[in-house]
Amino acid sequence: MAVDQPTHRVDAESLVAATDTGARSPEGWQRWLIPGIALVWAFFQLYVASPVPFIVARLSGLPLVLNNTEIRIVHLAFALVLAAFAYPLFKSASRHKIPWYDWILAALGATACLYLFVFKNQIADRAGLPTDWDLIMSTVGMIVLGVAVFRSLGLPLLIVASVFVLYVFFGDADWIPGTLQWKGASYGKAMWHYWMQTEGVFGVALGVSATMIFLFVMFGAILEKAGAGNFFIKIAFALLGHLRGGPAKAAVVASAMSGLYSGSSIANTVTTGTFTIPLMKKTGFPPEKAGAVEVASSTNGQLTPPVMGAAAFLISEFTGTPYTELIKNAVLPALISYIALVYIVHLEALKLGLAGMKRPPSHMRLMTRLMGFLGGFLGLAVLAGVVYYGLGWVRDVFPGMGLWAASLIFAVAYLILLWIAAQRPDLEVDDPNAPLQELPRAGEVALTGLYYLLPIVILIWCIMIERLSPGLSAFYATIAMIAIALTQHPLKALFRGTGNLGFEAMRGVHEWLAGMIAGSRNMIAIAVATGAAGVIVGTISLTGAHQVIGEFVEFVSGGNLMVMLILVAIMSLILGMGLPTTANYIVVSSLMAPVIVTLGAQQGLIVPLVAVHLFVFYFGILADDTPPVGLAAFAAAAISGGDPIKTGIQGFTYDIRTALLPFLFLFNTQLLLIGVGPLEAVVQFIVAVVAMLLFAAATQRYFLTPTRWWEVVALLLISFTLFRPGFWLDQVQAPYDVSPGTQVEQVATSLPADARLRMTIEGTDFNNPDERITKTFMVPLGAPGPGADRLDQAGLTLFPDGDRMTLDEPFPGTPFFRLAQELDFYADEPVVVESVATPAERMPREIFYLPAVLLLVVVVWSQRRRQTVPAF
Template sequence: MVAEVESGSRNAAGFAGKVILSVAFIWSCFQIYIASSIPFILAEKTGLNFVFNSQEARQIHLAFAIILAMLAYPLLKTSPRDRVPLYDWALAIVGASSCLYLLYFKIDIDARAGLPTAADLVFSTIGMISLAIAVFRALGLPLVIVASVFVFYVFFGHLSIMPEAIMWKGASFSKAMWHYWMQTEGVFGVALGVSSSMIFLFVLFGSLLEKAGAGSYFIKLAFALLGHLRGGPAKAAVVASALSGLYSGSSIANVVTTGTFTIPLMKRTGFKPEKAGAVEVASSTNGQLTPPVMGAAAFLISEFTGISYPELIKHAFLPAVISYIALVYIVHLEALKLGLEGLPRPSRIGTLASRLANVLFGFIFVGVIAIAVYYVLGWVKVAFPGMGMVSASLMFLVAYLVLLSAASRHPDLEPDDPNAPIKMLPRPWDVAITGFHFILPIVILIWCILIERLSPTLSAYWATMAMIFIVLTQHPLKRMMRGQGLFTEDFKRGWADFLEGMIAGARNMIGIGVATGAAGVIVGTVSLTGLHQVVGEFVEFLSGGSLMLMLLLVAVMSLLLGMGLPTTANYIVVSSLMAPVIVSVGASQGLIVPLIAVHLFVFYFGILADDTPPVGLAAFAAAAISGGDPIRTGVQGFAYDIRTALLPFMFLFNTELLLIDVGPFKAVFIFVVAVVAMMLFAAATQGYFFTRNRIWETAALLLIAFTLFRPGFWLDLVQPPFDERPGSSVVQMAGDMPENGDIRFVVSGPDFDTGKIYTKTLLVPLGVPGDGAERLQRSGINVMVEDGKALLEEPFPGTTYFQTLSDYDFYGDTPVEISLVELDAERMYKEIFYIPALLLLTLVVMMQRRRQTVPAF
């Protein structure tokens, strides 16, 4: 199932099989090549051009993806699996040629910009058809249908059969083909650029990490740490899936990788097949929430929002951790309901004091290492600017040899039979010591991104190179350290793992490569037709202007599209159409919604679609292992994921959960409160806390969770959040604001299309101190105070607020003005509402403890 979905179900032998493997390996080598400094070194040494710019890299990237899609995925269910028919060879050649045509004739194409020749139109048409066939093979019919609807709208949007609300003038064939294929507004747009520059290397890194043995290591480590607890195998499945999510972008592959081991063990400890599969599904789909990869969408979110990748990781980290902790708690509640026990573990050794001392020493040891790495490498950067990479490489080598030497003193981890009885869990340290060296490349990746502030591409490149070094050397070095003599076979094993990792990485990218190309068709349609404004108006009409109802509609849209589209394509479609609308409607209702919160909202619901019946492929994969019913598995998995559905609504209205403008100490406080709130929400939705809930207890837990998540809601009911000042005071207020302060005001004026008066709230950053009018002007707001009114002038094209205010009619009889200035009111702390919430929680706990029959832990 994984092969059919992720990397192609054709297992061709002979020449065809060698071609597929060779093309996949060459694709991986090409991606490493363009990410390295080798092209620039070769160009400098030889005087020849070995450098591929972003547009050229996209063209070659898609050519590789189309070739492999045609060869590795059969066209139809009846097509042969053991050989490649002639028509597939022809389709692969034609599809790749349509991409490479742009590369070969790039100078001529640039010279005739916007004026395609007959050859341009022929190759563009062939390219679009080839892409559609590749998408159909790799991802199925749904994405082809969605993209075709958008193409149909471009050509026939002017026909009378179209609803008047979405009609447009239409486009000629030559204009549309040029837009879609010959420039970077369509297929070869931002999405494909992110796939070719960032996503591939992260997927390749994960593939090499898996082939090196890290997947098995993480599973065994999770079991050693958690297997002795109630529902231990299920808790271990959650943690193992979270660790796999660090490098895996696929929920289906995550299900099979960890589920093959965890699901049978969950069943043996008392979980029903559907619940065992559902735990694995919920764990694996949530793996796509885990930075740094986030199902390959992290890089797209960063690109579309303009937020740096390190900042995005910071915003996405807390919700992902909260979601996983809550899932572990849900598993714990299920184990309490079933009265399950943990797996046997070795007897504890030593007194309580000695065990506490060991734990304390462990924390101190890890902290000392972290501080040493941070400051030593930082000192190397300052003392030897030109030697930083060399020194860091030497430190990596020393750390690698030390950790590998420690691992060599213990036997290698062997695959276990999940159906065999477990007489005793291994000691956590005995498992952990065998694979600490797998963590080094992950440390390098995070170090490069967060400390060195390298680009995601370059960071993934260095992490991948470190991983390749480990894959090639770990087995022969271990044999040498153990004094076991010749290690020829271990060298061969390392090379085999390397080749398999490179090939698997490329094959796992086939679907993502063609999906981002198809998503470019949708984004290109939006940019050509302005469709997002039309769809936005339609959804706004359906919601009656209610932001909450609109969010529910967007969530449902994401879930429905996600049933047929991969997460990445689903995110691109919905965010392109709806993200600006949510921001605009929020502003009209006085809610300033950060763009990153909106994009994460869409992304979260796209992920939830992976286990949404009736077509959640992750649920089908889990059911194939558990022997349960796939629909019931999907329904149960979605029930476990309700807590994940709550988070996007919470962080839209309480952006502190995304650590926006939050200091480190407050971040810790927010984390603790949010974890407690999410666990209470989980207890309410599962109907079990210390014992089975009564109806009023469930309602009370929901109320407490809501209060902990959003205490500001109750404060707004008691005290207004803003002191209102007349709009005419905006210039004076702007002048009084401190350096880098923000001013919040309400814009009122006639709608450009309807002429009706409507309002929009803006939060404008003011920068350095100075005259109020000048500070506003520098921010892109031109104000003129006349007759006690602050009249707003139309922003210039290209300025910050040109698009934001483009729906106002600045030349009508009614002027556009700043009607109100809103200053933060001095109010009591919103956290005061935690007190009644905690008192109510105490009452619920006391009432449940009287009925409790099973220990809570």
């Protein structure tokens, strides 16, 4: 079969190189150039993230501390140089030599960036008044950035960014429809906006890339090079390989664990897929389905906290959501999605009549195994308790010494776990094309690599307990990972009393340096992408282009909320094609998130901003396995020998469950754990998992046995009811008690402390004076008191005007000042409060679970009568 030919794996790895790290490998003296620059870049990022610059500056008095803007400049300079050297500009360009024009492009890119660094004081003195040299350097920088985007990311992002740049210059042209026009900008104003300040290329996105994303990507790269990737694959197969369709289930779990630190679904696909896809085929999966399972699980890895394909930090920055809160918001949908994918794989195995791999013989009785299984869970629970409460106790007892005490605990735990691992042979990277052998014992595999989890524990401890910034947390976790990479081999040799300590030490140095270099090469496309995405964000801030897109979506949807959301989902899917995760998120969030916020509010959909951004992010990520682009599907097909288009289509059918989740958490924010307690979170998780499994069974047309059409309809109805019982409750009882706008002060007076008042206002459209539009928003009320005072404290000033209540223009800096950019408060007709609403007293929505459960009993009874194969 085609999969057994090594060339397919080579093709897949070449695809990763072309899209993630650069396909050029120079020879001769140049072979040291790209790794050398990449290594310097990695050391620079470690330096600026560490406390070292502050310590040295304090001791020496030298200005060695770089501010955020300066770090962004140097960050992009490295990326542009490496993009020129590592990514061939043309298909015919040499892969083994850097041509002369790439040297010129690298020099021009670095010069255009460092010009901002060297002349920063003079540029600050002439803010908004560019000189000729300013314009020349800005033009050169923009051109080199565009070339870097083309060579490292392909045409899609370059086309999108170019359209936005052209819109800035030609937005007032006669050939552009009137609804899309804007006043236009001069060349000097546009170039200053894009390159000379922090509104464009060197904006928030590049800042997050330079201060947070790089460290997490480098941490993951060192973790992978040190052997953690192979450990995660082995432990997944040891635990799940014996089950029906075991290799596919292990592929899902291995990809989920790799997704914890991976910044690319394509790299995730190849890293785990090289091993899992051939084994899936050997156990009976067709090539396209084997590839699709890996694609779906690797794509979902980009949605899994804490890294989320390096987009988590951008989402936190753009929405103003604390990083720790964002992790809480994102964890439940990711878990539900992965559990459902494991179940889909199980259903596929049932349909294909597959068995699991052979497990090692065991002489333990069933009760002994069960006690060991439960003991493992108890051990994990004890370990989790020690980490959370133990390290928290250290922080409380030794204030100011928590980091040093935790470092000592880490070192002791590392030595103990490494000594345990040294008593066993090291894990070998298996050949996936070798004959199927017996599965390894899960316990033995776990003991060989538990110490790989320590840096992850440190990362979580720094973020959750010490409340350090994500960047500083990643720095300490990376330092811990470097320590492990450097010492694991010589210490194992020392514990075993065998081997050459010098050789093992050099092996550790090699793995560390390889991880640093790999991390930098993985960052080239991300840094370039965030710079290019800054062009899009800068255009939107300069022109208000998102309002134009909102008007288009509103026109096509005809004001229907669900049609609007479906259009936004489809447009996010299209915009995300061919883009890496970070650029993907920036593009879809900049263009599509404001559409949901604006149009949704007009139609009464008011949800936290983080829910909106996760909605568009989910659909942007699904582009990785959606034909015709679907780069992850092409990578998987290169390994499986299957058809890439069929692999992508099959992968998307598996990911329908993922596409359902954004619609559900947009209408049921409890799925994001917003406003729920611990017990309610557990209940919500259980109900959501059951609902998603039933949805997966319906879409796969198999539950306990192949389903009939009415059973599919019933399962979908049950799933919808479990996910959103509030829909049925809304049909029976109105969700809000609505009062006329004239009673807004009385209603505000009657509400308890910290209540939220739902207010709908009507006013003249700021951008279209001939139209009156409505806006609905939530007003947070503070301490009890007179309604007028509570509303005034919230930033809203109201005036009675006959039989209506009018709203004055909100002051700058208040929470609702954005209304001044959407409504004309000085039009002939004032802005009036149309109505106010408060949550109504209603029956519990969970009461609708009862008919859903009864219908499920009917489906199970019908299926059991026809069932011929055990369900598990």
